[in-house]
Amino acid sequence: MGGRDGELNKFILKLLHFVLTHNFFIFKDQFYLQQRGTAMGADCAPSYANLFLGMWERLVFGEGGGRLSSHVQCWLRYIDDVLFFWQGTVEQLDEFMGHLNSNNLNIKLTYKHSSRCIDFLDINIEVDQSSTIQTSVHRKSTSVNALLHASSAHTPSTIRAIPTGQFLRTRRICSSDAVFESQSADLRGRFRDRGYSNRCIRRGYLRAKRTPRQQLLNYIPKYQQSDPPVRFIGTHNSHWQTVREILKKHWPVLRSDPILAELLPPGPLMTARRSKNLRDILLIFGADRSRDMLKLYPMYRMKTSDIATWQLEDWDEDIPFPIEHALFSIYMHVHAASLLFLFLVPSTSGIYLCVAP
Template sequence: MSDDLTNCVFQLTELCLQQNFFNFEGEIFTQREGLSMGNCLSPLFAELFMSYFEKKLIFIPNNPFKDKILFWFRYVDDILIAWIGSEEELKEFHEWINKLHMNINFTLELESERRINFLDLSISRHLNKLTFSIYRKPSQTSTKINKTSCHYMGHKMAAFNTYITRLLNVPLSQDAYSEEVNTLRYLAGENGYHPDVIDRLIDRRRKKQGMKKPHLSTSDPSNNKYCCIPFYGGISHKIANVIRQIENSKVTFKSDNILSQFIIKNKSPIDNLDKPGVYRLECGEPGCNVVYVGRSGRSIRTRTREHLNSAKNPNNDKSIFGCHIREEGHRFDIEENTKLIHHCDFGYKQEILEEVEIFKHLKNTEYRTLNAMLTNNVKDTYKILY
């Protein structure tokens, strides 16, 4: 890699990492130390830093405690070590490692009764061997997606499939295995499912693992089409079947019934007019029912101001709505007479939604729509969607 390209990558990365400011309750804050939460580069650079920390500061010849570490396993920032020195030496190592970097502060947890918890495992020492069982924090609840919830069945089973994958891949003893199966059966029952669903999922997973040869697809993955639609029960399956037949696409489902719709949001909400999407401009003159439907990949507020340029400038006829305001001498207020109909980014979906809304407004006798008439193709699209 050339020096110019290296410098360019370095500067772009630095620019991305410096985007660590956020808006909260009308005030702008910046994070002075560490990696910002929500930045997609943060997990990568946290892992890079910990790898550097181990290589340059821990696994070095002049580490006075190197011979005391039998093994060292790390997952992100959780570390499991086997120590062959005394407890007093371990405490000295803990103090030493916390002095290696000003922004690193490790906590120390010792085994109790030859047992220690690491991530989601409980590890025990018995007769110079390690045995494993599944560990759940006391704060963990039994709540999963309930059977009665309007979610795609694949989404409902996702948590149980994850637990079963762990069950079959961790070397559990027979007692620990049976205990975990009983726990999963209990969780299934608590969320409205028959406990036998766990046995069926385990059998299905074992059959997949027992297949000698994986299924090889003859189709070219680059030619596959994918479509994601909201899940609203049986009607979504019917729509998916139509899409598969017409578009020859693979259909996945997404849920609009998600936790983020019900919890308090810490970020200040964005005004609708500062979002992109499909919008409607309404004449502010009492008794005038003129409207205009449009779309914008930028903020609706910015696009509306461009319409108003035609209202202020007699030589600017780029906006039919702006010309109406100017020629009729009617009133218009951005805050009161601009409506966001659909919030979506610029693209094919936005284009289709705009055409559908134009057609709906043209059919609505309450409005006098300034938009041009739609093509027959768009009318057919409207009939399919509605």
């Protein structure tokens, strides 16, 4: 491909090469360069992984793919998770997986197989007695109730939309009404535990129940028109509702302009970006930083002593800490599955805040 498109492709490939070969990170005051793969969280990582595994699939099912690839009746992949249907013996399957793992691309697959029931991503797939495939929502045995709490600092529309979205997802995945009702009952209990009102939960449940499952399985474009509508985008804060009311009040003034009237929707559409949370503010790297009454310490290793207390071990001797190997009570409620643990430790020089991932 030549011309402008060819130059643009070369430019994109140069940028991608730079991103993939310049992933530096710091650990205990030492800088490291990642030699292989891409950084987790990079914007290009999913697309790069798709392209990389797409190339690998061509090798698997190409001319040099081996004789056992003909036993694969259906091959489905979501980034790096693969579901395929095998027609052959278990011994042949083991041989085929050994062939897939014998590559120089640093791809190593772990797998499990079953003739009746298997889990793939968030779906449980089961073959019933009549050889019909049935599906339901799969939750890992270690899963916790991580639904966003109803009291979280989000817009009311976001809080109201979460039960609706979860019930619609359950409706889409469950292949039978009986399974949908069973898993909806569990979902209602989890929403109640997270502070959602019965009215909000029931609204989401009824919308999902009244929506035909086939309709949910069909792809619906997000925007039916060529251009998406104009939106007001800002960071969510305590004044968000006030800003919304001001926009609604003066929106007719904007639409009175003949040019803007063709571009703007009938009413203001607002989208809130996530504001900084406690983890964004407290998780720091490098040297110690003082913040008024708080001193922040990055990354301490924790050991459980009992339910109410923790034993703190200094991970790095170069990082000062007022008290070593002591037991401290948890001064605030901390969920066991949180990515960030907070410990307030009283001291004669103020309050010390310890952060542990």
